[in-house]
Amino acid sequence: MNVGDGMDVSSDGETPEVCGHNCQNIPGGYTCTCSEGFQLKTDNSGRCTDVNECRTDQSSCSHICRNTIGSYTCACPAGFRLYRKFFCEDIDECRGGGHECGIDQDCINTRGSYQCKTRCSLGLQQQADGSCTDINECLTNQHRCYSNQRCINTEGSYYCQCQHGYRSTGPGQPCLDIDECREFPGICSYRCWNTNGDFECICPPGQKQLADRKSCAGLEFLEPSQPSRFKRQACPVGMRHVPTWNKCIDINECLEDVGVCQHNCTNTVGSFHCRCPLGYKVARDGRKCTDINECIEQNIQCGDERMCFNQRGDFSCIDTPCPRTYRRDPLTNHCVLECVDSTIPCPPYAKFADVIEFRTLxxxxxFLAHQDLIRLTAYDHQNVKLFSNFTIIENDPKIDFHLRPDEGSGIVFTLQPLVERTTYKIKVSARSHDDNRNSLRYQTTFIIHISVSAYPY
Incomplete structure (x- = not known):
């Protein structure tokens, strides 16, 4: 404010041009003031000069400040875009199509830029030097062959081969035993006993089997109707009595009950045991497979601004960065934009202008089409449920997810089946208004990572 002496501004409204912007009459003098964005010069001339908010640290820009006459504007470096006038957020070139990656490359977004990474085909894994090498599904137990099948690894894939004595019933189906006794009548000179994957020829009492394992020779022929001279013996669990041999043989539970194990079955004498694919372990019932939570059991540490995402049969570290003007809430791990000053556009009485929650599924x-995947509910800083309107603001490029309201919450579903061994990512906005729906009360952004296993468990 500049004050002048001895010159009274006349009451008829005529004002001497002594002030650059605003002149106010006071008894015995006048005062000069400047419009917003300007300040009085120091030479007591009453003139105004522009305030460089960028130099005086009066701007609210998060990245780049550009001074203008009477004000300023905010700008962002390459790879970022302006958000809410003052803040910069990363441009996801991979989702927006602003990248130059080839059709055989995956685009990986980074802060302010992106990377092109050569894509490995299904059945191949990427090495540190970027090359793709074959995954041996047979050695790593990532195959779907049944216990009576042999896994044969190929470049980028594998196939299941029936063992000797079995025949295929089609791709992805178990092998069935060939009953040689029925298909090849007379294969044995006396009697034929079919076994799993093979057969045995039986000779009558008093005769012995010859070297060809099919013919019999001995002292005398004993009619089949003649009563057995052997006493039947009791068999232990997992064994079956064969009257002709008068002995107990193993029951192959894996073949007689194909679904006895959820994944792979290995027969043992008198019993069996189940195996699970990599990333799973056998459940307490000894038959089903349950996921190994590597994030907890192996105490995976992904580092700053990242979190461990336990998937079914695997895990991954996903990025969970907070924007520059947000802080990480230590209790919830959410990113919160606090209402700490007037430069942040906040709803009335709100503690946070925005909350970013990271969800994993x-x-x-x-998973088929038209199935519900996840229910989203927004809460305020006092953990009170808010009735919100939900909107998908970023959908996954591979498939469109949809939302429907449900008593103030939002339910995410899809109109297409989900693809196995695939990950998806969507961003959902939840906005809560007052009772009259006139003003915004609360805003939450959900970033959801979804993974689909290779197995139905």
């Missing part, structure tokens, strides 16, 4: 394979 691990699903088994076999």
């Amino acid at each position: 691990a699903l088994p394979s076999g």
Whole structure:
């Protein structure tokens, strides 16, 4: 404010041009003031000069400040875009199509830029030097062959081969035993006994089997109707009595009950045991497979601004960065934009202008279309449920997810089946208004990572 002496501004409204912007009459003098964005010069001339907010640290820009006459504007470096006038957020070139990656490359977004990474085909894994090498599904137990099948690894894949004595019933189906006794009548000179994957020729009492394992020779022929001279013996669990041999043989539970194990079955004498694919362990019932939570059991540490995402049969470290003007809430791990000053556009009485929540969802394979995936509910800083309007603001490029309201919450679903061994990412906005729906009360952004397993468990 500049004060002048001895010159009274006349009452008829005529004002001497002594002030650059605003002149106010006071008894015995006048005062000069400047419009917003300007300040009085120091030479007591009453003139105004522009305030460089960028130099005086009066701006609210998060990245780049550009001074203008009477004000300023905010700008962002390359790879970022302006958000809410003052803040910069990363441009996801991979989702927006602003990248130059080839059709055989995956685009990986980074802060302010992106990377092109050569894509490995299904059945191949990427090495540190970027090359793709074959995954041996047979050695790593990532195959779907049944216990009576042999896994044969190929470049980028594998196939299941029936063992000797079995025949295939089609791709992805178990092998069935060949009953040689029925298909080849007379293969044995006396009697034929079919076994799993093979057969045995039986000779009558008093005769012995010859070297060809099919013919019999001995002292005398004993009619089949003649009563057995052997006493039947009791068999232990997992064994079956064969009257002709008068002995106990093993029951192959894996073949006689194909579904006895959820994944792979290995027969043992008098019993069996189940095996699970990599990333799973056998459940307490000894038959089903349950996921190994590597994030907890192996105490995976992903580092700053990242979190461990336990998937079914695997895990990954996902990025959970907070924007520059947000802080990480130590209790919830959410990113919060606090209402700390007037430069942040906040709803009335709100503690946070925006909250970013990171959600993960691990699903088994076999999820069909029109199935509900996850329910989203927004809460305020006092943990009170808010009735919100939900909108998908970023959908996954591979498939469109949809939302429907449900008593103030939002339910995410899809109109297409989910693909196994695939991950998805969507961003959902939840906006809560007052009772009259006139003003915004609360805003939450959900970033959801979804993974689909290769197995239906």
